[in-house]
Amino acid sequence: MQAQPDDLARLRAIGWPDDDTAREALAAAEGVRLARVASQHRTAYDVALGPDDALMKVQPPMPWTRPRFPPDQRAAVGDWVTLDASGRNIVGMLPRRSILKRGAAGEHHRQQLIAANVDHVLVVVGLDQDFNPRRIERYLVLIRASGADPVLVLTKADECDIVDDCVDLLVEVAESGVPIHPVNAKDPASTAVLHPYLGPGRTVVLVGSSGAGKSTLTNTLLGREKMKTNAVRANDSRGRHTTTARVLLPLPQGGCLIDTPGMREVKLSGDEDVADAFEDVEALAMHCRFRDCGHGNEPGCAVRAALDEGVLDEARYLNYAKLRDEMEAAATSQAERKAEARVMGKALNKRLKDKYGRR
Template identity: 45%
Template sequence: MNKQRSSESNIDCSTSSLVLLGWNSFFQASFDGMDNPSGSPVRVSGVRRHSFLVTNGQREWLTTISGRLLHQKQEVFPAVGDWVLVKDSVITTVLPREKTLSRGASGGRGKHEDAARQQQVIAANVDIVIIVCGLDRDFNLRRIERYITLVYNCGLTPVVVLTKADTQVVPETFVCEVEAIAFGVSVHLLGFQDDTGLMKLKAHLDGSTKTAAMIGSSGAGKSTLLNRLVGKDIQRTGAVSSAVVKGKHTTTERDLIMLPDGGMIVDNPGIREIAFWDAGDGVSMSFGDIEELAAGCRFHDCSHTSEPGCRVLEAVATGTVSEERLVSYHKMKRELSYAAERQHKSAERLEKERWKDIAQIVKAIKKRR
């Protein structure tokens, strides 16, 4: 998209340009249900420090956010991929999100209490999440498990892309390793000399109106992959260090990019912490092998740690399930349980604060009488 700083005009919600951006019956129903919509619907294509790039499918321009959205905490703050209403280059409303890729806010440094109270929206209204992992020092099965669990928790479809295949003599072995812990997840191998994996990845988006988001560690090759998907250099990539065979991280902003053959993709900065926010079914879906074994345990409340007749421990003993995978399973179960409890307590605290404010108002009224 050409990032032009032009003013918006009246937009017809039924135009094909919006449909190509992912506008569907869900967003149309939300728009139609508004009593007095202020502005026309457009999609957020970029977030900057003090402004937002929006597009109507024909052009892109900079906008600011209204004071109401900025100061009222209960309002949803715009994120890349959001559908918003814009009037006079001001975002007045954020439409309800159909699906959201989010995580617990980073920076807690192990203090769960700090991280669990905040949600960081990585991208809004996405369908597919491309997990990018380089076949160098970035490759880590446990991290891939966490990424997949995060994506499933958000109700989205994960796809794994293993980049830098040229750095390995037999890169196919890594594909087999990932497929052994990512049941039902598409895994694609990507090298600089072979476009086979790239073509298979494109098939997930070509000719569609779906939106994908890329996540992965810094230097995993996300920007290089994006350039190859688009067919030209639109994201600057850093030089590759011969010492660690790793690209320097250069992406610092999130942007929604239109692909030439249909579909959109959100490029994201590297993720250092994979903290969970939603306590969904991610663990059950990511660890289907362990959950299936657990159903055959002697005790229905088996913790899979020391109980007799535990099918999971039997599988670990025979090598069917690795001990590292079981440890990862237990760890993520605890984290999601904590996240659910933390959010529940936070909701109760908010309700108490609400009634405390009401009590203070009532008290002040009585004093004036």
């Protein structure tokens, strides 16, 4: 399909990248109008055509509504979709540049899509009892697999007397190339350090625990009180969910932001590569005597030697091992689930053929 320059200018304010890859994908797409998914409901979507336009409720293609349709092939918040002439129905979806997902909370096999086509994932962590380097490492494993770049935003810096000490605990994160920004989420001058990630054609998504300050940060970046905020509990710095659904918001800086509900569980989906977030551990493992070294009692283990010498932080290594095992288990469960679905699909086709003489 072909989009008019004026239409693309409006779309750029809600994250349209307008590069060669995007233009080629748009030219090959069916439909007459391009829109972006701003929020998702049980049986419908709200889509945006520009930063100032009212959201339109549209219906998904029929295959998306079927129970066995793969969830990752349905649109998520941030996806670019094409609409029919009426503007009421989704015709198709453009290829994704990135997709952030996790293992669905409370389930063993399913995946939950968080946001699509984001450039940066802002991990919002409060400098209070919410601060947890091991949980940050878990977020980074998910983000590295998404195709987006992680940025760590440490909120409540104005209330913390040991900001530098907290940042020092994240030396491996910083050395891996992840930007770290301590901020006062209520102060526009402090959060201005994030503006380079928010320009025209760019999209960021906020992730973090309830009470970390995502809604406060969103309001400051928007320059208005858009998102409801609540105080956190004093005993554990936990907050209630003030954001109840993922929603895409245009920003005055020219790009857009996707706010998300707080995550109580950051569960791996099985598509990650833990090594991407633990390059220091993997670099040490390259020097082990045995290629399949388990970093236990094997002779010539470089990882164990680094732990004994204090070169490698033991808590970081234990988290690496935990995440590696969790990722492998999730990948195995996912493969088994796909195999089971194939078997059930073949059995259903056989029953239909036996009953109707066709597939």
